[in-house]
Amino acid sequence: MKVVIRREQKKDIEAIRQVHEAAFGTPAEAELVDLIEADGHAVLSLVALSEDAVVAHILFSRLNTLESRGLRASALGPLAVMPGLHRRGIASALVHEGLARLQADGEDLILVLGDPDFYERFGFSAKAAQVFQTPYDGPNLQALALTDAGRLAQGVVRYAPAFSKIT
Numbered sequence: 779m780k781v782v783i784r785r786e787q788k789k790d791i792e793a794i795r796q797v798h799e800a801a802f803g804t805p806a807e808a809e810l811v812d813l814i815e816a817d818g819h820a821v822l823s824l825v826a827l828s829e830d831a832v833v834a835h836i837l838f839s840r841l842n843t844l845e846s847r848g849l850r851a852s853a854l855g856p857l858a859v860m861p862g863l864h865r866r867g868i869a870s871a872l873v874h875e876g877l878a879r880l881q882a883d884g885e886d887l888i889l890v891l892g893d894p895d896f897y898e899r900f901g902f903s904a905k906a907a908q909v910f911q912t913p914y915d916g917p918n919l920q921a922l923a924l925t926d927a928g929r930l931a932q933g934v935v936r937y938a939p940a941f942s943k944i945t
């Protein structure tokens with residue numbers, strides 16, 4: 779399916795909220811997106827448009843890697859696609875575009891909490907995440923290093939405070 783991907787604009791806020799609420803079936807992820815953005819912790823926010831309507835959204839937020847000063851790390855998520863438009867490659871297109879933009883901007887490391895069957899195709903690995911201590915440790919926490927500094931990183935990772943306000 780043909781979609782256009784671009785950075786979030788102010789006019790998209792309500793549509794983004796609706797995508798998350800519809801995809802997850804609860805307001806929690808939409809509230810998380812609002813909080814992360816209000817706190818100024820968003821690193822990259824992209825929307826997918828079909829016929830000028832927002833049909834999917836991906837957010838990357840700042841992570842604090844306490845033992846690797848200067849490292850640029852971010853968390854992928856929430857990610858949501860409008861129900862009815864699943865399995866058409868829209869989420870994959872958003873993930874690929876997000877990772878490409880972050881790599882071009884010099885981001886070192888991305889963490890994601892999600893299904894490894896989905897995220898492995900982008901290069902994420904649960905094994906690579908085992909060197910980190912986060913509130914979400916376990917088989918669904920996966921890491922993708924984009925630079926040598928990212929590959930050498932380890933230790934305690936703090937998520938944006940919004941995550942603990944919601945979950």
Ligand SMILES: CC(C)(COP(=O)(O)OP(=O)(O)OC[C@H]1O[C@@H](n2cnc3c(N)ncnc32)[C@H](O)[C@@H]1OP(=O)(O)O)[C@@H](O)C(=O)NCCC(=O)NCCS
Binds near residue numbers: 802857863865866869
């Ligand atoms: C998960 C979600 C974002 C996937 O969106 P999508 O646009 O359907 O994904 P894509 O079409 O790019 O899927 C790409 C591949 O992943 C597979 N896939 C999709 N969702 C999957 C899932 N939950 N688990 C495992 N594989 C999945 C698809 O089968 C497809 O595989 P294929 O290329 O071999 O056919 C979408 O289902 C959604 O919004 N779900 C509700 C919110 C959610 O769970 N978000 C994820 C948070 S981590």
